[in-house]
Amino acid sequence: MVHQTANTNNANAARASSKSTVMRRLFQWLCAALIVGVLASCATRPEAPSEGPLNLVDVPDTGPLGPVLRRERSLWVPVRWADLPGFTADDTQAAWSAWLQSCQFPRAPFVALCGEVRRMALATSDEQREWMRMRLQPYRVETAGGASAGLLTSYFEPEYAASRVPQGAYQIPIFGLPAAMPRGRPWYTRQQIDTDPAVRAQLAGSAIAWLADPIDAMILQIQGSGRLQIREPDGTEREVRLAYAGTNDQPYRSPGRWLKDQGLISDATWPGIKAFLALHPDYVQPFLWSNPRVVFFREEPTSDAGPRGAQGVALTPGRSIAVDPGSIPYGTPVWLASNGPTAQLDRLVIAQDTGHAIQGAVRADYFAGTGAQAGELAGRLNQPLHLWVLWPKP
Numbered sequence: 001m002v003h004q005t006a007n008t009n010n011a012n013a014a015r016a017s018s019k020s021t022v023m024r025r026l027f028q029w030l031c032a033a034l035i036v037g038v039l040a041s042c043a044t045r046p047e048a049p050s051e052g053p054l055n056l057v058d059v060p061d062t063g064p065l066g067p068v069l070r071r072e073r074s075l076w077v078p079v080r081w082a083d084l085p086g087f088t089a090d091d092t093q094a095a096w097s098a099w100l101q102s103c104q105f106p107r108a109p110f111v112a113l114c115g116e117v118r119r120m121a122l123a124t125s126d127e128q129r130e131w132m133r134m135r136l137q138p139y140r141v142e143t144a145g146g147a148s149a150g151l152l153t154s155y156f157e158p159e160y161a162a163s164r165v166p167q168g169a170y171q172i173p174i175f176g177l178p179a180a181m182p183r184g185r186p187w188y189t190r191q192q193i194d195t196d197p198a199v200r201a202q203l204a205g206s207a208i209a210w211l212a213d214p215i216d217a218m219i220l221q222i223q224g225s226g227r228l229q230i231r232e233p234d235g236t237e238r239e240v241r242l243a244y245a246g247t248n249d250q251p252y253r254s255p256g257r258w259l260k261d262q263g264l265i266s267d268a269t270w271p272g273i274k275a276f277l278a279l280h281p282d283y284v285q286p287f288l289w290s291n292p293r294v295v296f297f298r299e300e301p302t303s304d305a306g307p308r309g310a311q312g313v314a315l316t317p318g319r320s321i322a323v324d325p326g327s328i329p330y331g332t333p334v335w336l337a338s339n340g341p342t343a344q345l346d347r348l349v350i351a352q353d354t355g356h357a358i359q360g361a362v363r364a365d366y367f368a369g370t371g372a373q374a375g376e377l378a379g380r381l382n383q384p385l386h387l388w389v390l391w392p393k394p
Contacts, residue, residue, distance in 0.1 A: 054119055059133045069139060069391075073326035074361035075146070076139035076389055084138055084388055085337045086346025092128045095333075095348040096121055098316035102331040102350050105312050109392045110331055132390060138335065141327065141387040143361040150362025152338040152345075154381035155223050155322065155355070156374040157307050160216050162209040162228040170210040172217045174228075177245045177296045178206045187248040189292035208242065208299055215274060218255065218288055219375075221295035224355065225307035227370065242297040243307060250292040252356040258290035259283070270379030293356070306370065309353030317369030322353035327361045330354075333390040336364065340383025348390075362387055 065078035081087060100121060103114035110117075113135060120131050142148045163170035180202040181187050188199045209228055211217045220226045224244040231237050256268040264283065265276050277284050305314035309322065311330035321334065328334060332351045339345070345366070358365050362385060368374035 054116060054131065056127060056130045057134060058130065061133070066137065071327055071361075073144075073324055074328070075142045075144060076391070077142055077148075079138050079140050079388065081133055081138060083140070084335045084346075085386075087335065088129065090125065090347045092125045092132075092348050093123075095316075095319045095350065096128065098319040098350040098352070099333060101313040101316065102311060102352060105331070107329060107331045113392055132333075135393060136333070136390040137393050138388045138390055141362050141389060148362060148386055150360065150364070150385040150387065152336070152340075152364050152366060152381065152383055152385035153357075154366040154368045154378035156368045156378040157370040158216070158220055158223055158226045158375055159371050160211055160213075160220065160226065160228055162211050162230045164209060164230050164232050166207075166210045169212040172211040172214050173203075173207040174209050174211060174217060174220065174242065175203055175294070175296050176206045176208050176298060178203050181248070184249070186250050189248070189250055189289075190294050191289040191292070193248075193294060194289070208297060209240075214284060214288055215277060218291070219270065221293075223378075224295060225297075227302060239302045241300045241302045241307065243300050245296045245298040247296065248292075248294045250294070252293045253291045254357070255287050255291045259287060269382070270375070306367070309367075311352045313352055315352060315367045316350075317367060317374065319347070319349050320352045320367040321349045322355045322358045322365035322367070323351045324359050324361070324363055325351075325354055327363070328387070328389055334364075335388040335390060336366075337386045337388075338366075338383055340381075342381045342383060343377070 061081045065080075068078070069076040096117075099117055103110070103117055106114045116131070116135065120128055123131070140148055141150075162174070166173070188196065193199050193203070209230055211220070220242070226242050228240050228242060229237055230240055256265075256270075256273050259265045259273065259276065260268045264280075265272060267273075267275075273287075277287060303314075306317065306320070307315055309315045309320060309330075310325075321336065323330075323334075328351045330351055330353075334349050334351055335347075336349045337346050349364075349366075353365070353367065355365055364385060364387060366378075366381060368378045368381070
């Protein structure tokens with residue numbers, strides 16, 4: 001199911017003694033120092049290198065592995081670097097920007113390492129791997145019963161046209177947090193919100209925007225963030241980002257699972273669901289009401305960065321994952337291996353988010369990015385998963 005590449009690096013000895021490589025690292029550091037001045041004007045950017053190049057040492061993958069570590073909802077079993085499928089082939093530079101984002105709000109024990117993470121930002125993938133071997137120990141993530149296989153799904157940031165006021169086809173409200181909603185206990189269900197005039201009266205004035213398609217509104221709520229191209233009452237248009245603000249504290253139930261349990265569909269991906277509902281519109285309302293949870297949003301300015309995850313940092317397409325924080329803490333670098341009918345993934349990712357359906361030891365949601373193409377991948381990705389956390393050595 002997963003492939004394994006031998007951990008070979010024939011350049012290690014030459015790199016340690018080569019004057020040209022030392023000069024190259026010095027040049028990389030000088031470039032990084034120049035970047036500091038540029039990034040200093042961008043308050044939301046991660047910090048850049050502030051010290052000289054690191055002295056990398058080749059660490060044999062033969063030492064003692066140490067004990068199994070126990071987390072709240074998982075076991076971490078120490079393994080060799082050679083056990084990580086595809087480790088020597090990944091473009092780790094593509095993941096480093098996500099790691100730098102997490103270093104804005106580092107958690108123990110990564111506080112002490114983030115300075116070196118920044119200094120390695122301009123290193124090659126081979127050098128970054130060598131640094132990881134020096135500083136980190138890989139652990140295979142397992143359930144309490146010793147199972148190491150889990151499930152990978154995906155999510156994305158949708159983009160939709162919207163109106164600031166209800167007009168024409170735009171009749172589906174997207175709500176901000178209602179002032180009347182009590183905190184910390186269940187509020188009204190989706191069906192009650194849709195049908196009870198007294199409940200709708202409590203939501204008066206809290207609609208941020210109006211969409212044309214109730215299925216799109218459901219997708220927006222399940223994804224937890226999105227971008228809207230909003231038409232204002234004066235006819236002007238502008239793009240805004242919707243960020244997760246809270247829920248009605250009702251349980252989440254998968255509407256796709258509801259359709260499948262009714263025997264109505266076999267393809268429970270979003271493309272399959274939308275195709276079925278387009279042919280059977282009478283099922284749209286019960287499909288929506290099968291999930292009592294409603295997500296509320298807040299409006300934010302747009303930016304080139306991704307939406308913010310639960311760690312409070314911008315997500316990086318293809319390199320950020322949502323996890324169960326009881327199994328893997330936020331900010332942890334993770335080796336992800338998942339090969340199935342939709343995608344072949346062996347890569348470094350960073351745990352930066354969570355979700356209501358992301359529960360269990362070996363469970364992850366892969367952030368695919370923004371827009372329709374990302375949504376196509378996110379709607380179909382559902383395949384086996386193996387995870388290894390990369391944890392600082394003592």
